[in-house]
Amino acid sequence: MSNTASFSFPAPGPGERGQAVLRLLLLVSAYVGSGRLGLAIPYIGSNITLVWLPTGIAVAALVRWGWRYWPGIWLGALLVNLSIGSSWLVAGSISLGNTLGPLAAWWLLQRLDFHRAFDRQKDVALFVLGAGSGMLLTASGGVASLWLTGLVPTELAGRAWLTWWLGDTVGILLAGPLLLTISRSSRQALSCRRSELAVWCLLTLLVAWGAFILNAGQGTGALPLAFLTLPLVVWAALRFGVTGASLAALLLSAIATWGTAHGRGPFFLNDVHQGLMLLWAFMVALVLIGLLITALQAEGSRAEAEIKSSQERLSSLIEAMPDAIFFKDGAGRWLITNGPAQRLFQLQGNEWLGITDAALGAARPEFGDLSAACQRDDELAWQAGKVCLFEEQLRDAEGRPHQFEVRKVPIFESDGRRKGLIVIARNVTEERNALREIEQLSQRNELLLMAAGEGIYGLDEQERLTFINPAAQRMLGYRADELIGQVPPWRHPEQAADDRPNECPVRQTLADGLPRRGCEAWFLRRDGRGFPVMLTVSPIGEPGQLSGAVVTFQDVTERKQAEADIHRLAFYDPLTGLANRRLLHDRLAQAFAKSARQRGHGAVLFIDLDHFKALNDTLGHDVGDVLLVEVARRLVEAVREEDTVARLGGDEFVVMLERLGGELLPAAFQAERVAEKIRTALNQPYVLKGQPYRSSPSIGISLFLGEQKTRDELLKHADIALYRAKKAGRNTIRCYDVADMVERGSGAGQPIA
Numbered sequence: 001m002s003n004t005a006s007f008s009f010p011a012p013g014p015g016e017r018g019q020a021v022l023r024l025l026l027l028v029s030a031y032v033g034s035g036r037l038g039l040a041i042p043y044i045g046s047n048i049t050l051v052w053l054p055t056g057i058a059v060a061a062l063v064r065w066g067w068r069y070w071p072g073i074w075l076g077a078l079l080v081n082l083s084i085g086s087s088w089l090v091a092g093s094i095s096l097g098n099t100l101g102p103l104a105a106w107w108l109l110q111r112l113d114f115h116r117a118f119d120r121q122k123d124v125a126l127f128v129l130g131a132g133s134g135m136l137l138t139a140s141g142g143v144a145s146l147w148l149t150g151l152v153p154t155e156l157a158g159r160a161w162l163t164w165w166l167g168d169t170v171g172i173l174l175a176g177p178l179l180l181t182i183s184r185s186s187r188q189a190l191s192c193r194r195s196e197l198a199v200w201c202l203l204t205l206l207v208a209w210g211a212f213i214l215n216a217g218q219g220t221g222a223l224p225l226a227f228l229t230l231p232l233v234v235w236a237a238l239r240f241g242v243t244g245a246s247l248a249a250l251l252l253s254a255i256a257t258w259g260t261a262h263g264r265g266p267f268f269l270n271d272v273h274q275g276l277m278l279l280w281a282f283m284v285a286l287v288l289i290g291l292l293i294t295a296l297q298a299e300g301s302r303a304e305a306e307i308k309s310s311q312e313r314l315s316s317l318i319e320a321m322p323d324a325i326f327f328k329d330g331a332g333r334w335l336i337t338n339g340p341a342q343r344l345f346q347l348q349g350n351e352w353l354g355i356t357d358a359a360l361g362a363a364r365p366e367f368g369d370l371s372a373a374c375q376r377d378d379e380l381a382w383q384a385g386k387v388c389l390f391e392e393q394l395r396d397a398e399g400r401p402h403q404f405e406v407r408k409v410p411i412f413e414s415d416g417r418r419k420g421l422i423v424i425a426r427n428v429t430e431e432r433n434a435l436r437e438i439e440q441l442s443q444r445n446e447l448l449l450m451a452a453g454e455g456i457y458g459l460d461e462q463e464r465l466t467f468i469n470p471a472a473q474r475m476l477g478y479r480a481d482e483l484i485g486q487v488p489p490w491r492h493p494e495q496a497a498d499d500r501p502n503e504c505p506v507r508q509t510l511a512d513g514l515p516r517r518g519c520e521a522w523f524l525r526r527d528g529r530g531f532p533v534m535l536t537v538s539p540i541g542e543p544g545q546l547s548g549a550v551v552t553f554q555d556v557t558e559r560k561q562a563e564a565d566i567h568r569l570a571f572y573d574p575l576t577g578l579a580n581r582r583l584l585h586d587r588l589a590q591a592f593a594k595s596a597r598q599r600g601h602g603a604v605l606f607i608d609l610d611h612f613k614a615l616n617d618t619l620g621h622d623v624g625d626v627l628l629v630e631v632a633r634r635l636v637e638a639v640r641e642e643d644t645v646a647r648l649g650g651d652e653f654v655v656m657l658e659r660l661g662g663e664l665l666p667a668a669f670q671a672e673r674v675a676e677k678i679r680t681a682l683n684q685p686y687v688l689k690g691q692p693y694r695s696s697p698s699i700g701i702s703l704f705l706g707e708q709k710t711r712d713e714l715l716k717h718a719d720i721a722l723y724r725a726k727k728a729g730r731n732t733i734r735c736y737d738v739a740d741m742v743e744r745g746s747g748a749g750q751p752i753a
């Protein structure tokens with residue numbers, strides 16, 4: 001029962017109450033019974049005894065059951081004192097002291113964390129202290145009561161107090177341990193050794209009889225026999241535990257006390273007091289020897305169990321390690337190894353125990369080199385006197401090489417002798433191979449990066465440059481060391497290749513973690529010149545956990561140029577730069593649609609130079625080309641910007657006019673006015689090869705309104721009108737639609753001459 005627990009009082013149930021009453025009755029009867037027994041061998045008066053066992057019973061009851069059993073002690077003490085004829089006053093006051101003393105001892109013991117199993121030396125000391133201290137109260141209260149009532153004269157009061165105190169203290173020491181430790185398991189332990197116990201009892205009774213009873217009278221001659229009891233207590237302590245030792249001390253003390261009280265044994269002396277002191281000392285010695293031996297034994301067992309469990313923990317730990325672990329003694333003999341270590345050297349069972357590297361190398365030639373290396377490295381570690389790291393190589397059963405990183409820890413005795421060497425070998429083969437592969441890979445990547453024709457650079461998530469390859473440095477005109485860690489200055493997100501504002505693909509990728517390919521952008525060189533690029537942006541990491549992006553780009557200036565050339569060749573006349581037939585067709589299609597929407601007329605003017613062939617023939621083709629270029633320039637000048645001027649080939653030009661109004665005739669007049677303007681412009685003199693030259697055009701007009709005519713019909717009509725103009729003597733203008741109207745008799749007017 002824990003002493004602390006005894007402070008809390010849950011309301012006792014009916015069963016508990018019954019148990020408490022039983023315990024109280026047991027306590028009272030044990031107290032009265034042992035008290036009466038003690039008083040049967042009185043020493044001073046009828047109230048002071050040699051050994052007062054009831055105090056031991058009282059303290060044991062309080063420690064085991066709790067302090068609430070104090071009334072049992074008080075009642076027991078009262079009854080004992082009344083039974084020997086003490087007055088109520090004397091009996092009451094002595095009982096009070098008899099109750100307070102054990103209570104004080106209990107209080108002290110529970111405050112000092114006393115274990116009633118007596119399994120620590122400390123508990124033995126605490127018990128002696130608790131008993132001695134508590135009994136100060138009992139002895140003082142008891143002797144004071146007797147002195148006050150005149151039962152003890154003043155001159156005997158001191159000795160009476162000492163006798164009382166020692167008697168009670170010894171009583172606690174004798175009865176307490178037995179009552180505190182007796183239990184079912186301790187009884188079972190004793191019964192397991194019944195035969196030995198019987199032999200021990202017989203021998204003990206024999207020795208006790210010889211020592212304390214056989215020898216009557218004033219005799220210290222039996223004193224040596226008294227010492228023979230000590231080995232018997234030691235025997236009991238070693239073989240029967242704390243209960244057996246307590247029982248032995250109690251039994252021997254009881255016999256010694258009885259003998260002394262009856263004038264026998266070595267403690268019955270002329271000087272009664274001296275004899276009594278010797279007896280008490282003897283009894284205390286018996287108790288302490290027994291208790292200390294069992295406490296030491298318990299402590300030893302605990303320490304042994306702790307060492308064993310810590311060894312088990314250590315072995316499991318060593319065994320669980322993936323590294324090979326060895327512990328060698330100062331002479332290099334293997335004392336501890338784990339599974340990986342045994343597998344490493346292909347050793348089974350206990351083959352390895354006590355082996356040295358040298359012996360292993362001799363017995364297993366395949367480990368010869370390794371064992372020599374191990375011995376050499378061991379010696380180096382011993383010499384260094386500190387943890388050393390080595391690289392060792394070993395081939396496995398299949399002959400594959402393994403690389404080991406070996407840590408050696410030398411341990412020395414305090415006098416400097418070699419005590420042991422801890423060796424921890426880690427197989428780093430895979431780690432090293434992986435490292436080598438990574439190195440090769442990164443070298444290859446670096447080479448690729450260096451050799452790539454495309455510009456490649458990396459950005460972190462803050463758009464700061466992390467690397468840039470030589471091609472990119474060349475194209476942009478920067479050196480890597482100038483820009484690493486900075487935001488690149490060449491990016492112009494607002495300026496795309498086609499001059500339209502665009503979103504920056506790099507920023508988009510850094511924001512959403514998605515790759516972007518084939519993006520057009522415009523980069524600025526260090527000298528400020530821009531150039532078009534085609535970008536690919538690849539994110540590094542997963543969306544949401546990006547660590548940056550890699551940008552790959554190509555300078556697409558030449559491609560853009562080629563595309564522009566192709567476009568020009570496809571839609572423009574190379575000599576004059578005017579629209580060609582294809583572009584004219586496109587524009588006509590658009591103009592038809594617009595005309596239909598706006599319900600406004602448009603017109604095409606077919607223009608052919610007069611007698612151009614003669615110029616070619618006389619002055620040459622080159623001069624003819626010069627004239628054609630000049631004619632083109634004049635045509636462009638003569639019309640509005642939105643009008644289309646095209647060259648169909650040779651000396652044939654077409655001008656397309658739009659927004660001529662909804663009425664046919666006004667539209668025809670407008671077209672004629674433009675044609676006239678053109679005619680006038682082309683009639684102006686030219687200077688060819690430094691010589692003045694005159695030329696004139698013939699012009700045929702055809703009008704259109706929406707999709708009323710097809711493109712071919714429209715061009716055919718213009719051609720017909722041109723033919724008419726040529727036929728009318730050249731340098732003239734004819735309009736197909738007006739002539740047609742006249743022919744059909746609409747009376748719209750004369751054809752234009």
Ligand SMILES: Nc1nc2c(ncn2[C@@H]2O[C@H](COP(=O)(O)OP(=O)(O)OP(=O)(O)O)[C@@H](O)[C@H]2O)c(=O)[nH]1
Binds near residue numbers: 621650
């Ligand atoms: N210089 C030059 N001449 C060209 C080119 N293409 C065609 N020609 C020539 O242009 C001339 C066209 O002549 P035509 O329109 O048939 O005859 P013309 O002499 O103008 O006669 P009319 O038109 O009836 O007055 C031919 O001599 C072609 O060889 C060119 O690109 N450059």
